[in-house]
Amino acid sequence: MPSPSVREADSNFAYYFRESLSVLTNSFLLASIERDRRILLYEPPVKVGRKNGLEPLYLSITQTYQVVEAGDRAFKARSTSYSYGLLAKQNNNFHELLEFHWHPESTPKLRWPHLHVIANSQGGDISRVHFPTGRLSIEDFIRLAIRDFQVKPRMAHDDWKKILTKNKAAFCEGASWLYWKPLI
Amino acid sequence: MPRGRGKIVGIRWLSKAGLKKVLDSRARRVLGVSGATFEKNYSMGTMGAKSLDGKAGTLDLATLCVFTRGKRAQSKRKRSR
Numbered sequence A: 001m002p003s004p005s006v007r008e009a010d011s012n013f014a015y016y017f018r019e020s021l022s023v024l025t026n027s028f029l030l031a032s033i034e035r036d037r038r039i040l041l042y043e044p045p046v047k048v049g050r051k052n053g054l055e056p057l058y059l060s061i062t063q064t065y066q067v068v069e070a071g072d073r074a075f076k077a078r079s080t081s082y083s084y085g086l087l088a089k090q091n092n093n094f095h096e097l098l099e100f101h102w103h104p105e106s107t108p109k110l111r112w113p114h115l116h117v118i119a120n121s122q123g124g125d126i127s128r129v130h131f132p133t134g135r136l137s138i139e140d141f142i143r144l145a146i147r148d149f150q151v152k153p154r155m156a157h158d159d160w161k162k163i164l165t166k167n168k169a170a171f172c173e174g175a176s177w178l179y180w181k182p183l184i
Numbered sequence B: 001m002p003r004g005r006g007k008i009v010g011i012r013w014l015s016k017a018g019l020k021k022v023l024d025s026r027a028r029r030v031l032g033v034s035g036a037t038f039e040k041n042y043s044m045g046t047m048g049a050k051s052l053d054g055k056a057g058t059l060d061l062a063t064l065c066v067f068t069r070g071k072r073a074q075s076k077r078k079r080s081r
Helices: A006-021 A138-149 A157-174 B016-030 B035-044 B058-069
Strands: A029-034 A037-041 A046-048 A057-069 A075-090 A093-102 A114-117 B011-013
Touching: A006 A029, A006 A037, A006 A057, A006 A075, A006 A138, A006 A157, A029 B016, A029 B058, A037 B058, A057 A093, A057 A138, A057 B058, A075 A138, A075 B058, A138 A157, B016 B035, B016 B058, B035 B058
Parallel strands: A029 B011
Antiparallel strands: A029 A037, A037 A057, A046 A057, A057 A075, A075 A093, A093 A114
16 A cells, blocks of 8 residues: 555555564564665564464564555555565474565576475475465465464454454555466 | 564564674574675575575575675676676
8 A cells, every 4th residue: 555655655564564473473573674675574483382282383584675656756665575484493493394485586587486395205305396376475374374283373363363354455455466477 | 582562563673783693693593604604605606596595594594685785795696607
């Protein structure tokens, strides 16, 4: 959604991101800025509890974005890369379970969003296979963690569902693209 | 990681020095090398795109380098001839 100033566009983007993450954690996000580029991240990965006595998991989040002009005296935040991962911890070491990536500038020959599943199969290690995906929002990732990995939300079902639904709708409305068309 | 008391996740702003500490912490965790070593290898182009995306967590290090070294960090990578 366009904003009247760079500052407001930046603040809006960060607010949506922070509000969605609040469904799972209240740990501070780290932020930095380099010229017109901004980054939000967790380091080290942040612990999240799970239901039914399951071992906790850890969130690894890195999001970069820029604020760009979106018409006459209007500005909007534009994502430039993301990396959302779920990790387990064993013997004080983190082990990735899955990672959703989109990093077109770091890997010019691999510009589409993709998923890494850190696993072995009958056919061998598939950890570095790049499974193509659509563009993933942080809300999709959080819902996956809750629904399929039994991560425990910090709030009542109605509250977190309302936040994720509202913010996903805003993401879809403001996104300049959702599917990576030139895959080949 | 300290926890905020509010309903919404808070933000802690990092200076370039703070971000270098984050890079160092992540490089040691992911690759077992210091942040300075990773930065050096990355800027010399000894880490190609394939090796960057070849181990979980490595790509984030490259992303962080853009912020610790400035905007030209990526373009200093060696080109094949």
